[in-house]
Amino acid sequence: MKKIWFVLAAAGVVAAPALHAQTFPTDDPVIRQMWQEGMEDRSQAYALAQVLMDSIGPRLTGSPGYVRSAEWLESVYASWGIDVERHEYGTWRGWERGITHVDLIQPRIRTLNATMMAWSPGSGGVVEAEVVALPTLESEADFEAWLPQVAGRAVAISFPEPTCRAPESWEENATPASYQRMQEERQAAEQSWTRSLLVAAGIERGSARGAEATVAQRLEEAGAVAIFRALWSDGWGADKIFDASTEEIATIQLSCEDYGLVTRLAMNDQSPRVRIDAEAEFTGTVPAFNVIATMPGTELPDEYVLLGAHLDSWDGASGATDNGTGTIMMLEAARLLKTTYPNPRRTIIIGHWDAEERGLIGSNNFQADHPDVMAGLQSAFNQDNGTWRVDYIRMMGFADAGAHFARWFSAIPPEITQHIELDIPGLPESGGSDHMSFLCVPAPSFRFQSNYPDYRQYTWHTGIDTFDKIVFDDLRNNATLAAMAAYLASEDPERVSRETVVLPTTPPEGPMRVSRRTQNFPSIGQWPQCRTPRRSYNN
């Protein structure tokens, strides 16, 4: 296994105008035009991102927001003269978010930071209710004895965090002893809470989040008027916001500390009451589809370069870094390609995938429905996990991919490539984003990876994944990289081979065990297997 930092030799470097710091390794006019179009004043990244994140907002699968984003993409591609169509593969459960408004009204007034979870029913008008918290439960009998109390009440079922102060703040400012004590006490309290959740869910073991989904349904059946949940993302103001499991009553996510506040009041017999007004509408069964743009190849139309990023998002914020930035990266790359390389040698496809957040569903259906594209795939480049510049690309175990990338990168300005570590030959990942839908074929498919830990802590699936988090210098860099990589892969005289490395049969030791960049286990023993694609909410 070899890992290299890709650094270009200075030889052959062409002097650049003093105004801009770019360094062109060759005199390829397309690369120069792509840089000027993508990195300088004509970049459209900011304008496109502002419309998608601010005006359209989140793009939950099956929601009107997803449809609006697709209509917008179609109009943008049409205005650029790029063919675009919907790849309809099935159906999903339609749902439209309305307002969520929750106030603590006793023992004091506070407007709470509250967001209905995706696919939650509304509250059916304004309701007032006392809040009770899940008690410590040792047995099913404890649960049955407590259950009647939830009728007419709002029930807090998630673990209340003792501190919503970011861990980096504790680490920096607390004494080591108090930081350690806090961690130990927190861990013990969380274990106890999870035990109660498992008891209430009637299961031996499982995740807290899974147990909460079951418990919410049992409380709904017992007459609760609303469910409160929380899922802190271990950072200042960051909470993950996923989907509800209730069918009739509202499931509402509170921010880490607003949840902590109402739960502490309930646990200390201080009788918290809330007023809830939450609106939502189920819109029936709706079409599920990807948005696919195509620039036909002139010499090798049956060979393909695929740029991809999922268009859908979770619904707690704007989906700015998951995956608005990937969407804009590939959209802007399409504009750069159309402007500077309008007649590609191989066919270039830009895939805006649906339902990645529900299990790579859109891309998996595209793979299943387009064996021709899979057979002729030169390379797929996918981006998920948002902002910051691309800094890591794993060759996924394709034996000669490293040689192709090295050739392509030798033509790209080092201002872009110097930040990127190529992991050669790497190992196939075992999970992750839409590149897995093609990797399993196996077809050469790569993830353009940006900084992961910061993303995971603060913006991944959180209520603060918003426009302000986007770093536009990096988004322009990434769009220009995608355009250049697509151009170079399209022009490459050779196909990227499907020959793969022999996979280890035991987990590798040390840093290869889990990529420090993706926190993703490599596949051991067996190449990742393709799954039968899901085509509806119920199958």
Ligand SMILES: [Zn+2]
């Ligand atoms: Zn994503």
